[in-house]
Amino acid sequence: MPSFPSPVVRSIGGLTDGSGRTLVIAGPPLSGKSEILAEVRAELAARPVRLIELRGTYRDRTTPYATFASVEDHAPVATPDEAGPLDPALAPAVPVGLGDVDPVPELGVPPFLVGPIDDAPRSRRSRADRGQSVFFGPSRRRGEAMVDAGEYYHDLVKGFRDDATSSAAILVEDGTLVDAESRDVLLYLSERTRWRPLLVVLVLDTSLPAFSAWEERLLGRGDVDWVRIPQSKHDPREAHRLKDNFDTIPDATRRVLVYTALMGGSVSEVSLGRATRLNFRTLAEALQPAVQANLVRIGDGKVSIPHAAWVGLLPDLVPENERREMQREIADALAALNPEPDLKRRIELAEHYYAAAPDPTALRYLLETAEISERLAAFDAAELALGKALTCLPSLPSPERHGAEAELRLFHARTLVFTGRVADAEHELQEGISTALNEGVPVERLEEWVELLLPALRAAGPRPSLVTELTELADRCHDAGAIAAEVMLEVALSEFAVDRNHRDRARVEADRALRVAKTLGAGPVQGLALLSMGTVLAEGTPQERALGQRFFASSRSMLAASRRFGLEQIAEELRLRILEHRKDPKEAIAGHERAIPVAQRLRAGPVELYHHLDVASLSLDLLPGGLAKASKSVRRARELTETLHLLPPSLGLLREWLLEGRIAAAEERLDVARDRWSALVDRPGPVLYPRLRSEALIRLALLEFADHRPDDAKAHLERLQGDELRESIPRGWLRSSEGLAAAADDSRHGAGPLPQESRGR
Numbered sequence: 001m002p003s004f005p006s007p008v009v010r011s012i013g014g015l016t017d018g019s020g021r022t023l024v025i026a027g028p029p030l031s032g033k034s035e036i037l038a039e040v041r042a043e044l045a046a047r048p049v050r051l052i053e054l055r056g057t058y059r060d061r062t063t064p065y066a067t068f069a070s071v072e073d074h075a076p077v078a079t080p081d082e083a084g085p086l087d088p089a090l091a092p093a094v095p096v097g098l099g100d101v102d103p104v105p106e107l108g109v110p111p112f113l114v115g116p117i118d119d120a121p122r123s124r125r126s127r128a129d130r131g132q133s134v135f136f137g138p139s140r141r142r143g144e145a146m147v148d149a150g151e152y153y154h155d156l157v158k159g160f161r162d163d164a165t166s167s168a169a170i171l172v173e174d175g176t177l178v179d180a181e182s183r184d185v186l187l188y189l190s191e192r193t194r195w196r197p198l199l200v201v202l203v204l205d206t207s208l209p210a211f212s213a214w215e216e217r218l219l220g221r222g223d224v225d226w227v228r229i230p231q232s233k234h235d236p237r238e239a240h241r242l243k244d245n246f247d248t249i250p251d252a253t254r255r256v257l258v259y260t261a262l263m264g265g266s267v268s269e270v271s272l273g274r275a276t277r278l279n280f281r282t283l284a285e286a287l288q289p290a291v292q293a294n295l296v297r298i299g300d301g302k303v304s305i306p307h308a309a310w311v312g313l314l315p316d317l318v319p320e321n322e323r324r325e326m327q328r329e330i331a332d333a334l335a336a337l338n339p340e341p342d343l344k345r346r347i348e349l350a351e352h353y354y355a356a357a358p359d360p361t362a363l364r365y366l367l368e369t370a371e372i373s374e375r376l377a378a379f380d381a382a383e384l385a386l387g388k389a390l391t392c393l394p395s396l397p398s399p400e401r402h403g404a405e406a407e408l409r410l411f412h413a414r415t416l417v418f419t420g421r422v423a424d425a426e427h428e429l430q431e432g433i434s435t436a437l438n439e440g441v442p443v444e445r446l447e448e449w450v451e452l453l454l455p456a457l458r459a460a461g462p463r464p465s466l467v468t469e470l471t472e473l474a475d476r477c478h479d480a481g482a483i484a485a486e487v488m489l490e491v492a493l494s495e496f497a498v499d500r501n502h503r504d505r506a507r508v509e510a511d512r513a514l515r516v517a518k519t520l521g522a523g524p525v526q527g528l529a530l531l532s533m534g535t536v537l538a539e540g541t542p543q544e545r546a547l548g549q550r551f552f553a554s555s556r557s558m559l560a561a562s563r564r565f566g567l568e569q570i571a572e573e574l575r576l577r578i579l580e581h582r583k584d585p586k587e588a589i590a591g592h593e594r595a596i597p598v599a600q601r602l603r604a605g606p607v608e609l610y611h612h613l614d615v616a617s618l619s620l621d622l623l624p625g626g627l628a629k630a631s632k633s634v635r636r637a638r639e640l641t642e643t644l645h646l647l648p649p650s651l652g653l654l655r656e657w658l659l660e661g662r663i664a665a666a667e668e669r670l671d672v673a674r675d676r677w678s679a680l681v682d683r684p685g686p687v688l689y690p691r692l693r694s695e696a697l698i699r700l701a702l703l704e705f706a707d708h709r710p711d712d713a714k715a716h717l718e719r720l721q722g723d724e725l726r727e728s729i730p731r732g733w734l735r736s737s738e739g740l741a742a743a744a745d746d747s748r749h750g751a752g753p754l755p756q757e758s759r760g761r
Helices: 006-016 033-045 149-162 180-190 211-218 236-247 251-262 269-276 280-292 308-317 320-337 343-356 360-375 379-390 398-417 422-438 443-460 464-480 483-499 503-520 524-537 542-562 565-578 585-601 605-622 627-643 651-666 670-681 690-706 710-721 723-728 737-746
Strands: 022-027 050-054 068-070 134-136 168-172 198-205 224-228 266-268 297-299 302-304
Touching (some): 006 033, 149 180, 168 180, 180 198, 251 280, 251 308, 269 302, 280 297, 320 343, 343 379, 360 398, 398 443, 422 443, 422 464, 443 464, 443 565, 464 483, 483 503, 524 565, 542 565, 565 605, 585 605, 627 651, 651 690, 690 723, 690 737
Parallel strands (some): 168 198
Antiparallel strands (some): 297 302
C-alpha cells in the first residue's frame, strides 16, 4: 500500500477484515483532495472491492446539487461530455445510484439506480469512442423524495451475504455538491459501515457553506477517519511574485522572515527574538523593511505573515543547509523557553529537531511525544511520531542501536494495533523480537517489552496470521533462553484458543507455559502462567474448576506482590469474567465496577472494555430492570472500541456488536437487532468465535419466532447444524426449534438470557 497516513490505511484495511469505515478528505480548493482520492481509488481497484462512485455537480440554478455520475466494477470514469449509455454488462448486483426515478426494465436495474437518460448531456464523440460509464442527469427536481436509505442499505447487505468475500466502497467526489436528501442517505450508510465491509469516502470542499452541514453530523464520531488538508497547494505565479519581493529586502530581514515562517507564520516577539538572538529593538529594525513591503505584520506582541500560502513558500527561498540550521536554532530556543514543555510544545520541538536532522535529540522528543500521545489515546499521533523515530536509529552509537531498535519496533507494534493496522503490527512484532534475540538484548528488557504488548495482542484477536507469528516467536524465545517472553506469548496463544472454544489446544498452550514458568520460580510470570491454566480449567469438571480456583488465588497473590499493575488488572478481569458469580450477580457486577476506575487510572483501555462488556451481559442476564445499566456500559464499550480502533476479529468488538443487538431487541428496535446479530453470523472468513456465532443464531431465531416469522427462525437454526457451531453451544442451552418457539415470547425478542433446556420441556 502507498505511504498513506494511518486513517487511510485503517479505512482501506478494514474491508479485508469485514468491517467498514467512513473516510473524509477535507480541504480548500486546489489542495490535493482529488489526488488523494485517485490514490485511494487505485488502491481499492487493485483489491476485490466493488467500487461505487457518485459525483455531485452544479448544473443550473433550479437543480443545483442533484446529479450523480455512477461507475461500477472499476470502469473508467467519463466526464459529462464523454458519457454514453449504460452498458448492460455493468449493471451491478447491488444498487449504485441515488435518485427516485422510473426503472429500466430491459436492464433489470433497480428503480433508484439511474436517472433519466434523456437528460444526460449529449456527447460530440461517437458511441464507439465513449467510455463504459454513464453520466446520469438530474434524477429529480429539488426537494422531491429520495430513495429509501434503509432499502438501499439492506440491498447492499444482501449482496454481502450472497457473496461472503465481497466488499464495497462508495466514493463521493464532490460531497459538498450533494443535495440534502442525498447527504442524509450517505450519512445513514456511513453510520452503519462498521458492521459491514462497506467504506464510504467523502471528499469535502471546506470553502463551501455546505461543508458545515457535513461536519456537524460527522465530527466527534469515533468511526469516522479524517484527512484534513489545511491549505491549497502553492501557486507557481504566487511563488514568483513572493521571490521578487523577498529579493528586494535586506539579508537580515530575509532571515527573520524565514524564521517567522518556520515557526508557523504567527509567533510571539519573545519566541522570535530568542530564536534569532535579537533583542526587541534590533528585531523591530530587522522587520521594518518586511513590514513596508507588506510581507509581515506586527501587533499585539505577535509577528504574523499575512498570507497562509507564504508560510510554506518562504522556507524554500533559502538553501537547505541554512534552513536546517534555522530549525535547530528554533528548537533550542523553544526548549530553553519551555524546560518542561506540554504535549503541544513537545510535538513542536520534535518537528523542529527532526526537520534539522534525524539525530538522537530528535529521537528523544519524538519518543516523549509518542509516549504522552499513547497515554492520551491519540494513537495516530503516537504512531506517526514512532515512524519518524525509527528513521533516527542510524544516528545512535552501535552498542545502543540494536536495543533501541527492538524497543522502538515493539512500541510501534503496540500503537499500530490501536490504529487498526494489525498486519503492519505483526511485521513490527516479528522484527522487534527478532532483533532482540539476534543482537543479544538482555532477556529482562525483552520481558518488559512483551508484557506491555499483551493488552494489544488480546485486543487484536486470534487472526490466523497473528497466531502463526506468535507460535514461531515463542519457539524462538525458547531456543534463545528468553523464558519469560516465551511464557507470555504462550499465555496469549492459550487465551486465543479459549476464546475460539478450542479447549484442547488451550490446555496444551497453558500447560507448556506453566511447565516452562516453573523454571523461573515464584513471581509474576509464573503467576501469569497459573492464571492461564486456571482460565482453561474454569469450564471443566468440578474437580478441574476447584483446581482452577486455586490457580487463580495463587496467581493473584504472585501478581499483587510484584506490583505489576498491568498484569494484575488482566488477572482480575479474567477471574471475574471466567468465574462469573451466577448465584450472586450483584457481587459479580460490583467486582467489575470496582475494577473499572482502576483500569481507567492505569489507562488500560482493553481491560476496561472487557469489564464494561461483562457488566452489560450480567445486567441483561441476571438483574431485573438491568437494561439501563447495560445500555450505559455498552455505550462506553463502543467509545472504547472506536478509540482503540478495533477491527474484527477482536473479541471485544464482536461482543459489543452482540450486546448492541440485545439492547436494541429489548427496546423493540427489531431491525437494528437483526442487523447487529446478522453482522456476526455473516462474518467472512473462518469461524473464529463459534460460541459467539452460535449465540447470535439462537438469538436471531428467538427474535423471528417472537416476531411471528417461523420460517426465518428455522433457517437460522439450520445453520447451527455444523459440527463446530453445534459443539460450541454450552451444556444446557435450549436449541430445539419447538423449545425456542415456546420460549420466544418470554425472551424479549432474544434480548434476555438464553433459555435453558428445562424451560423447553
